[in-house]
Amino acid sequence: MRIRMDVDLEKGTIWTNPLPESAVWLGGRALADSIVVQEVPPACHPLGSRNLLVFAPGLFAGTSMPTASRLSVVGKSPLTGGIKESNVGGMAGMSLARLNIAAVVIRGSSTQGRSRLLIVRSQSAELIDAPELHGLGNYRTVEILKKRFGDGVVVLSVGPCGEMKMAAATIAVTDVNGRPCRQAGRGGLGGVMGSKGLKAIVIDPEGAKLHKGADPGAFAEAVKEYTGILQSSKKTAFWRENGTAGLVDVGHARGSLPTRNFTSGAYDKKDGVNAERLKTLTAQRQGAMGHACMKGCVVRCSNIFNAPDGRYLTSGLEYETITMMGPNLDIDDLDTIAQIDFRCDDYGMDTIEIGATLGILSDTDLFRLGDREKAVQLIDEIGKGTVLGRILGQGATTTGRVFGITRVPAVKGQSLAAHEPRSLKGLGVTYATSPQGADHTSGFVVEEPFSREGHTERSRKAQINMAIVDSLGLCQFTGLRDEYELFGRLMGALTGTVPSPEQVRSLGQEALRQERRFNEAAGIGPGQDRLPEFMRSEALPPNNNAFDVGDEDLDRVFGDYPE
């Protein structure tokens, strides 16, 4: 039986309840959304005690399904002011699920210490004080926690950025190697965790059990089919070989690679930062490609990147980080980017948001594109919380405000990711209309990238599908989207109650509907469903396209949405 665990930091109490029957198919984003929408006052301050922070493994997490144990983290975002789901790999989703925990709900703000730990074990949980961890980076924090609680623990933690309640702060999750290199990155939920005085959640997986499903035979059969699809997919082979860094060449070729503060879609120096270069360096330095972030993954898009001396530098050097900190800042070497990536993981900040932030800072005299040393130094300022660092740590929108910068690539307060909507107009529709702010994982659309027509339906469909994927715990790199029939069979065999394909679809629809309603009650009206002005007025080289999808087409994405 799946349970929900509530943890009140203010009172120092923990209690559990079984999930209600109505939640039989709910997991991940859908489950966490429903808790936040029902229990968080939309007008509350995101860093105040009435906000909740919900950790919910996807429905398939903890089963034998590979690449399907992701974790949703949901709360009211200090970055967007709306509801935010940040989705993360690593080992936390699987571990919680195998302890039968469908959701951990963090309530209140600590009154008993500013650095609390939540220890979750098979049959118990406790809150303890750990003042000695205050101010420490994620790597050191995890090292200390492993010494204390055992090497096998899985840790979710915040670094100094989260403790400083920054709107670009992340929550780090340990990977298969126990390193805090996977980040629930977007939307500043690390700031929410910090505001509650919760430094880390330590999961002891002892006693964790594989979920075999209500009908183990049928479930195993369906999992076999699912796994077969993944294993035979060309995309899987591409990700395993190149990692997400494989997208650098793809983006460059189609002109959608954010370059030099979103002034170009192609980067003349891309060979210094693409997958070929990454593979060469990884081979030379005994790093790894085809690395998995969670156990049993068949995609294995991650990597381990070592320093020139062969020592570990960072893991999960991903496309988004490479592009936002590389081409977008005119930095063309992976070593600098890897150093930045390590620091961001350690301090706990979103590489996408901060890459966009340093990009726009080049409109002031505080940063010059291409200045590697200064880029690293500014990351350190954020991690140390200097006055300038405090600004940058709030992300691009606030930094733009403070310095009067008008050219800010952001929607609803959140920066665009490393995919240019002027060369991917369907994705531009998602950026504009997603209740999550500009978010490439909310509904990627690649069809007819330069057309201004036809994206309303594509984006809506993609957003619904991603809401399903995020609820089931699937990784986006499974490539599976509208396999409602297969999903339905898996859900049925797992839970004992078989949903129709339409019921699977409505899972995604309902999640989006709830998110939109929450945002509206929080004051984020449909008028915010717009890309930044400069994307309509500036044509983007080399394709020389501006974003020109009509406002009426943007408004129809949810305006036509069935109630």
Next chain:
Amino acid sequence: MRIRMDVDLEKGTIWTNPLPESAVWLGGRALADSIVVQEVPPACHPLGSRNLLVFAPGLFAGTSMPTASRLSVVGKSPLTGGIKESNVGGMAGMSLARLNIAAVVIRGSSTQGRSRLLIVRSQSAELIDAPELHGLGNYRTVEILKKRFGDGVVVLSVGPCGEMKMAAATIAVTDVNGRPCRQAGRGGLGGVMGSKGLKAIVIDPEGAKLHKGADPGAFAEAVKEYTGILQSSKKTAFWRENGTAGLVDVGHARGSLPTRNFTSGAYDKKDGVNAERLKTLTAQRQGAMGHACMKGCVVRCSNIFNAPDGRYLTSGLEYETITMMGPNLDIDDLDTIAQIDFRCDDYGMDTIEIGATLGILSDTDLFRLGDREKAVQLIDEIGKGTVLGRILGQGATTTGRVFGITRVPAVKGQSLAAHEPRSLKGLGVTYATSPQGADHTSGFVVEEPFSREGHTERSRKAQINMAIVDSLGLCQFTGLRDEYELFGRLMGALTGTVPSPEQVRSLGQEALRQERRFNEAAGIGPGQDRLPEFMRSEALPPNNNAFDVGDEDLDRVFGDYPE
């Protein structure tokens, strides 16, 4: 015939057109609103070239009506992200109106220099470059402009804060003595002016003519009646004797005086900053009480405040400044507050917004309540644009974001003024629901201040009446609100077309309706019609009331509004 003057800073062109007949009763806020709503794309960046900045004297400006020549400044606000009307006294409204200019519409952003001047004369206007003024304060700017264009000119200008495009930047307007001490203070419209590269508008009143009206006899008769009401009013006598500083004792007595960062409604040291103290110091130092900001005013609530050595220090030391920089910061001497006031006028920043900002900064270790020297120093940091100054210059909401402060007295990004809504709940309804953000001049409600009931209708009525008052050019201190019949007679005699009382009322209704629609299209949904969370959870001494008007009552203010 009233004309509209358009000035395109980008192209360097100026043109004029007569106002359309449909605008016969439109002036001030209503006229400027209609221009902004029709011509500014709601999603544009407030500091970008597509925003407009409109200066419109009230309909009665330039006539013989005393206390009725105020100026509305309207544009999309960098502070709230919505439409903003900032209303100001001084000599600009009268001067423009007497040159038959109903609106000056500033378009585009300068491509020809960063410090442009607009010179407005009786029959001509021109744009010239004045790079030597860049970075200068308002006082020095006006001094130089008077030397160049004559002592009689009226100047609207921005100081360094406006040039830095700060969201708390003001537009200074010269008063009867030619001093830039009157500020279009709220909403950061100085930042909009700065973003356009317009340093100042210089109005040469030579050739200006008193407006006698279409029916001079009837108009003179109605003006006599109006003036009689003002002259016989006890309120007029109160303002003339005490200035707005008279409200310090009033606010203290009813517990609505923001004190120590909105933690109390009464100030134990209020005798150091109240009207009695102001009058004593003014008499000792040969300053002035009962000073007028514009010619012919019968209320004369302004003052001239001299330094201990008898030299001019500042003018218009007003209640809002005194309270937000005094009790709210636990600063109990008028000399410090007057120094701050002078600096704010000179740098061009809103004393209300910045007072609230320094207040919340006391939640960090960067400022301690009561620290006079530090307060002055922080004002200088803003004016000089240090990194910290850049943050503070964006106002309380952005400062709160940067430092993770959750207790921020602001609505829709704009700080509350010096009137506590927990002890003035009707005003709280206005703060929450006004399209202008938290704004005490949008509709003051004093009735039943501690009741949670009955304020929906009061606030709606007050907001409609203030929109009328702002459109006619009346000063709020005339005390006249729903004199629709008298207003109608005055409008009829002036324009030759008599409106019914219902038509007068609909002038205010329509202005609010347009403002709300603009805001919604800009993404500011009704969900933002809320006071900050802490005002509901913290009871305010000495009355120990929290704000408890129901959300449904807030939503009805405009939810029931006739379409």
